[in-house]
Amino acid sequence: MDENFIGWLQYLWSLMPIMMKGFQITLELFFKTILWALPLGLIIALMNISKFWPFRAIGKTYVWILRGTPLLLQLFFVYYGLPYVPVIGVVLDRFPAAVLTFVLNYSAYFSEIFRAGILSIEHGQYEAARSSGMTGFQMMTRIILPQTIRRVIPPISNETITLVKDTALVNSIGLFELLQAAKSSVNRDVDATAFLLAALFYLIFTLVLTLIFNAIEKKNSKHEIR
Amino acid sequence: MYVIEALDIVKKFGKNEVLKGVTLQQKKGEVVTIIGPSGSGKSTFIRCLNKLETVNSGTIRINGETLVETVDGKVQYAKERDIRKMLTNTGMVFQNFNLFPHFSVLQNVMEFPVTVKKQDKETARKRALELLEMVGLKGREDAFPIQLSGGQKQRVAIARALAMEPKVLLFDEPTSALDPELTVEVLKVIKQLAKKQMTMIIVTHEMSFAKEVSDKIIFIDQGVIAEQGTPEEVFDHPKSERLHSFLQSYHT
Numbered sequence: 001m002d003e004n005f006i007g008w009l010q011y012l013w014s015l016m017p018i019m020m021k022g023f024q025i026t027l028e029l030f031f032k033t034i035l036w037a038l039p040l041g042l043i044i045a046l047m048n049i050s051k052f053w054p055f056r057a058i059g060k061t062y063v064w065i066l067r068g069t070p071l072l073l074q075l076f077f078v079y080y081g082l083p084y085v086p087v088i089g090v091v092l093d094r095f096p097a098a099v100l101t102f103v104l105n106y107s108a109y110f111s112e113i114f115r116a117g118i119l120s121i122e123h124g125q126y127e128a129a130r131s132s133g134m135t136g137f138q139m140m141t142r143i144i145l146p147q148t149i150r151r152v153i154p155p156i157s158n159e160t161i162t163l164v165k166d167t168a169l170v171n172s173i174g175l176f177e178l179l180q181a182a183k184s185s186v187n188r189d190v191d192a193t194a195f196l197l198a199a200l201f202y203l204i205f206t207l208v209l210t211l212i213f214n215a216i217e218k219k220n221s222k223h224e225i226r
Numbered sequence: 227m228y229v230i231e232a233l234d235i236v237k238k239f240g241k242n243e244v245l246k247g248v249t250l251q252q253k254k255g256e257v258v259t260i261i262g263p264s265g266s267g268k269s270t271f272i273r274c275l276n277k278l279e280t281v282n283s284g285t286i287r288i289n290g291e292t293l294v295e296t297v298d299g300k301v302q303y304a305k306e307r308d309i310r311k312m313l314t315n316t317g318m319v320f321q322n323f324n325l326f327p328h329f330s331v332l333q334n335v336m337e338f339p340v341t342v343k344k345q346d347k348e349t350a351r352k353r354a355l356e357l358l359e360m361v362g363l364k365g366r367e368d369a370f371p372i373q374l375s376g377g378q379k380q381r382v383a384i385a386r387a388l389a390m391e392p393k394v395l396l397f398d399e400p401t402s403a404l405d406p407e408l409t410v411e412v413l414k415v416i417k418q419l420a421k422k423q424m425t426m427i428i429v430t431h432e433m434s435f436a437k438e439v440s441d442k443i444i445f446i447d448q449g450v451i452a453e454q455g456t457p458e459e460v461f462d463h464p465k466s467e468r469l470h471s472f473l474q475s476y477h478t
Contacts, residue, residue, distance in 0.1 A: 124324035131276045132338040132390060133313035142341055146328050 015185055015194055022181025023201050026167050033102040041110025048115050066108035072169055075101045079173040094175040109159055117152035150220045157213035161206050227290050229254050229394050229425050235284035237270055244270050246449040255423040259436040262446035268429045272396050276316045288312045289393050317387030321399040323379040325371040332367035335385045357385040361415050377408030381415055397428040433476050437461050445469050
């Protein structure tokens with residue numbers, strides 16, 4: 001085999017430790033965001049369809065602000081800006097600042113997906129539940145939300161794949177992660193290989209997520225609907 | 227005592243008064259069928275009985291308990307908790323079935339007793355299987371609603387309503403979404419229930435079925451009871467011109 005190619009493979013292999021380290025941070029950020037943003041998004045969605053107007057006011061404002069401003073600005077605000085805010089004035093480390101920002105931002109998007117999902121459930125489902133004497137809580141937990149969750153899996157999966165790529169934005173507050181690992185290697189070695197390797201990591205990650213979501217969709221589709 | 231007592235029910239949608247004082251008193255074991263042209267208010271009336279619509283005035287008692295009453299022109303509904311308890315006495319069968327698509331047939335029938343009445347699952351299961359056999363769906367308990375025909379769906383819906391052991395069953399055009407063939411199998415089940423002295427209120431366009439199954443026919447037109455009586459009185463000797471021409475439209 002060509003000697004240059006073997007040399008390149010060896011170089012590629014030598015990049016693996018630092019890339020893995022970066023990828024680990026990316027993964028951690030991803031999973032913590034999903035873990036908190038999904039339930040928070042559901043709560044915001046329920047506030048947004050509440051009959052109690054102050055809940056709606058809070059929910060709508062929340063979504064408006066977090067969907068209406070750049071994620072990058074939110075990241076800067078939480079990491080660089082919060083220390084100067086009177087009263088609150090907290091200084092967060094890079095990683096917690098990143099998680100907090102992503103959870104807030106993604107919960108806003110998830111909440112809109114959940115809200116649309118809940119509103120897509122036929123009126124007759126509510127009537128059947130109501131007319132049997134179910135409480136509002138029973139109706140939501142037994143009838144409405146289980147159907148909602150099945151229906152929102154495609155848009156949630158779409159948003160989740162966007163999140164994988166958005167994690168790279170934390171590079172801008174100097175948090176070490178996959179992209180940063182690649183960038184530092186490229187700068188040090190004057191060689192673009194690390195960027196290709198990073199791309200490969202993202203591609204494999206999103207591919208795995210796509211396969212998982214497809215499997216879930218397939219499993220659910222047998223009960224669906226109409 | 228009446229199972230259902232609805233006195234002088236008025237219901238408006240905005241400015242449009244769809245019910246202009248409808249009264250129904252129904253004894254145990256009676257089958258009452260409500261007929262009338264589309265938009266006459268018959269579905270709205272039956273939906274008031276289990277609070278799917280709220281009334282603008284009038285009194286409704288279910289099994290002697292007051293769901294809503296009007297005192298000095300003010301409409302007062304019972305407490306939310308008491309209403310939920312009353313609703314367990316009124317089973318509803320809808321035009322569009324409204325089965326729960328994420329539950330199997332068996333789960334659909336078990337859901338209300340287990341969740342609302344806190345019945346233990348084994349008891350609910352046994353009862354559900356009996357009811358499914360009664361409506362002719364033995365062996366389909368593990369199917370999902372999407373796998374059923376319209377007629378089968380509606381028979382599951384009837385079993386689901388019966389599982390709560392209601393004092394009265396309300397049918398809101400139960401066969402209007404079905405082909406004539408499938409209509410027959412659903413009507414058969416309802417006739418069977420009538421034979422067993424199940425108290426029922428049925429809104430329907432199936433005139434020969436209504437004639438066969440009912441103790442009393444109510445003809446609602448433009449928000450009022452235009453005529454009522456036994457099937458013979460209403461179908462064979464209609465007094466009013468409106469009823470006469472309404473019935474004519476079914477014979478052409």
